[in-house]
Amino acid sequence: MIKIKNLKKSFDKNVIFNGFDLCLPDTGTYYINGPSGSGKTTLMRIISGLDTEYEGTVEHSGKISYVFQENRLIPSLTAYENVFEVCHKKEKTLYLLKEVGLENDIDKYPAELSGGMNRRVAIARALAYDHDILLLDEPFTALDDDIKNSVIKLIKETEKDRLVLLVSHDESEAEALGCISVPF
Amino acid sequence: MKKRxxxxxPLRSLLAFVFWVGIWWIISAIVGKExxxxxxxxxVLHLFGLLKTSDFYLSxxxxxxRITAGFAAAVLTGIITGVISAVSKTADAxxxxxxxxxxxxxxxSxxxxxxxxxxxxLIPVFISALMVLPVIHGNVKEGIKSTDVQLLEMAKIFGFTKKQKLYRIYLPSVTPYLTAxxxxxxxxxxxxGVASEVLCFAAYSIGNKLYQSKVYLETADMFAWTVTVIAISIIIEKLLMSLVGIKQKKKRYDQNKKPEKVV
Structure with a gap:
């Protein structure tokens, strides 16, 4: 569950939120769309607790996992280690890396992987973390259509009993994930 | 374009070595006074002569x-003060x-x-430490301050423990600065350290031997001792760098294993 009441947030004189409300249940897949600079990523950061400078109330139940807009992988760890580090389960790590099509690249470091491959590691890491809510901030950037479809299938499968909040410019991605659009 | x-x-290094020894030999021949x-x-003959004496090894x-003790003490202290300065603005001030x-x-002075x-x-210990301390302090502080904020946010989201943050994020960030x-x-x-040994006449020291060579106008000995200092410095640097630079062996995972669906 995510509950936001009367959210107010501004950067200098630029008002991002002025009394924004949002209420999402414990399960389901939701989608936020808006132009660049409208505050989508800021909203994700506020929900996740990374940004605490705001007015209003923001509540959520359970643990949050996050696919950031950037990959944010640890450069000194391999793909396997980056995922393993958040769950400490070998089987789960190998399964997720296999599902995102990286079973042959698990021992490679982020610098040895392409942008799309690193994106898949970041997605696998977010899915590996024990969570109740999944925040997806432009998660499918740099992914080929085929891979994007298989990752979407994986997310639908693993997150069916959880709450997923997607931020994306591409409406077709939201449709493929079966998202309900949230007024923003 | 074809790469030249x-x-x-190793051959380039050898060539450079031979070149500069050649220059030294030519200058020596031009001056004509040993x-x-x-x-x-x-x-080289004087160096071999020194190598045969027990005094050489003792010095x-x-x-x-002395110098390693000062160096090690400064590295340890610099790491501690560097960390303190990075986490506390008051301590840094x-x-x-x-x-x-x-x-x-x-x-x-x-x-x-x-x-x-x-x-x-103890003066060489103190002086070596004093020269090393500010550099290590500054580098460690800079290394911590330059830690990727995005990775720290990631660590917060995924509930990294303090140990995980230290080993996975802070140490890899600080290591290049500390190594440099x-x-x-x-x-x-x-x-x-050697300069302080010269000035304080420390017993059994390279500095003292250099000073004695100067007093008795044994220039060849002075050169031999200087070559010794350079050689030891290079050996210690190579040893330390190989210790610091040892890469963690890549963990091997069974890639052929097909895990069961567990999510």
Whole structure:
């Protein structure tokens, strides 16, 4: 569950939120769309607790996992280690890396992987973390259509009993994930 | 465009070595006075002569001990003060002027002051430490401050423990800065340490031997001792760098294993 009441947030004189409300249940897949600079990523950061400078109330139940807009992988760890580090389960790590099509690249470091491959590691890491809510901030950037479809299938499968909040410019991605659009 | 073939790295190093020894030999031949600039073979002969004496090993051993002790103490202290300065602005404000003064003060001033303050045998330890401390402090502080904020946010989201943050995020960020600092400081410690040995007449020391060579106009000995200092400095640097640079062996995972669906 995510509950936001009367959210107010501004950067200098630029008002991002002025009394924004949002209420999402414990399960389901939701989608936020808006132009660049409208505050989508800021909203994700506020929900996740990374940004605490705001007015209003923001509540959520359970643990949050996050696919950031950037990959944010640890450069000194391999793909396997980056995922393993958040769950400490070998089987789960190998399964997720296999599902995102990286079973042959698990021992490679982020610098040895392409942008799309690193994106898949970041997605696998977010899915590996024990969570109740999944925040997806432009998660499918740099992914080929085929891979994007298989990752979407994986997310639908693993997150069916959880709450997923997607931020994306591409409406077709939201449709493929079966998202309900949230007024923003 | 076709890439031009170049000499392999060891051959390039050898070529550079031979070139500069050649220059030294030519200058020595032009000057023509062994007492001013001895030729390379004369220095090598003197070095072999020194190698046969137990005094040589005692002096080298004691110098290495003193300078390494000062260096190690400074690295440890620098890491501690660097961490403190990175996490506390107040501590940084208090420590910064101290390190600025140490950096700006000529090493000779410290050696002369140390002659008044402490036992002469400990002066090389103190001076080496003093030269190394500000550099290690600054590098460690910078390394921590340059830690990727995005990775720290990621660690917060995924509930990293303090140990995970230290080993996975902070240490990889600080290590290149610390390694660079150590590399820079090794030469610094040796130069300052030997200089202090010269000025404080430390018993059984390379510095003392250099001074004696100067007093008795044994220029070839002076060169031989200098070659010894350079050789030890290079050996210690290589040893330390190979220790720091040892890469973690890649963990091997069974890629052929097909795990069961567990999510």
């Amino acid at each position: 073939a170049d000499l392999p790295a 007492v001013l600039i001895p030729s390379p073979p004369v220095v 080298v051993g004691m110098s290495v001990l 208090l420590l910064s002027p101290l390190f600025s003064v140490i950096k700006a003060t000529p090493v000779a 410290f050696i002369i002051l140390a002659l008044v303050w402490i036992n002469k045998e 600092g150590i590399k820079t400081c090794l030469g610094l410690a040796w130069k300052a």
